[in-house]
Amino acid sequence: MKSTLGQSILFQSNFENINFTTPDSLPAGWKKLDADSNFFGVGKSWAVRDTTQILGGDTTVNRPRAHSGRKSLHISWFAGKGGGYVSNDWVWTDSLNIHGGDSLIFWSLLGNTNGISYYVDSVQIWICSSQSVTGAHTHLSTIISNLDTIANDWTEHTYNLSQFSGQRIFIAFRYYLPVQEALWCNIDDMIIGNRSGSIGVQNQSANIPNQFLLSQNFPNPFNPVTNITYSIKSGSYVSLKIFDASGKEVSTLVDGKVAAGRYEIKFDASELSSGIYFYTLQVNTLSETRRMMLLK
Incomplete structure (x- = not known):
């Protein structure tokens, strides 16, 4: 991989x-x-x-x-x-x-x-x-x-x-x-x-979010870079992974303990082929998946 x-x-x-x-x-x-x-x-x-x-x-x-x-x-x-x-x-x-x-x-x-x-x-x-x-x-x-x-x-x-x-x-x-x-x-x-900001991702707000939220990536469709934003209301173990249309994991963006806040992560798909991809955020027992499109 x-x-x-x-x-x-x-x-x-x-x-x-x-x-x-x-x-x-x-x-x-x-x-x-x-x-x-x-x-x-x-x-x-x-x-x-x-x-x-x-x-x-x-x-x-x-x-x-x-x-x-x-x-x-x-x-x-x-x-x-x-x-x-x-x-x-x-x-x-x-x-x-x-x-x-x-x-x-x-x-x-x-x-x-x-x-x-x-x-x-x-x-x-x-x-x-x-x-x-x-x-x-x-x-x-x-x-x-x-x-x-x-x-x-x-x-x-x-x-x-x-x-x-x-x-x-x-x-x-x-x-x-x-x-x-x-x-x-x-x-x-x-x-x-690059660990600038909060361990390599940008914490977008000093205010503590009141909910678990995974936003739609922007831009979408994208080529080859897009931003993924998520929010967690308390410090938790966070997993954010990318999958291709067949369900194969192609990348892991986050895998570890993250403090409460709103975060934006840059995803560069320059080595991937055009197509539909899915990104899944898991925080403890909560999970959400969204779809994105790479057009080259």
């Missing part, structure tokens, strides 16, 4: 809405690779996991942690078994069309925390031209946990992607530990795009 968003949000998720269709679920279009091929790590590599899941051993240590909600993108030291076994596990986002001002923003928790014995973890961040190890061309950063047994906590990381403006890229997270005893990596509340 190619990214079809404009300059506001390319990807946004706290991973709460990722269904466990398989034991190792990932967002649509993402891919992972167990490059160390360690049979001990089968089923323990990168995946969106619930904080109630236990991967073996100590029930406290081996449960994933979440920054918000109950799910996060997680990998366990079991992916490489630890000790002298190498951990070398990759996970790639879907393709992203980068614009000037876009950033990668996420929260992470690595390494031991208070009450857990000494471990060191690290995760590398790569910019790639494809969802493959050979496509990795720019090493953006390496995050290493603190050595102090009580110093590791959730930390927000922000990386400016403007140097890749005009490029179609994939972002990879590589859990690589050649010899060290390790513990885990937890990643949550990720945003890729």
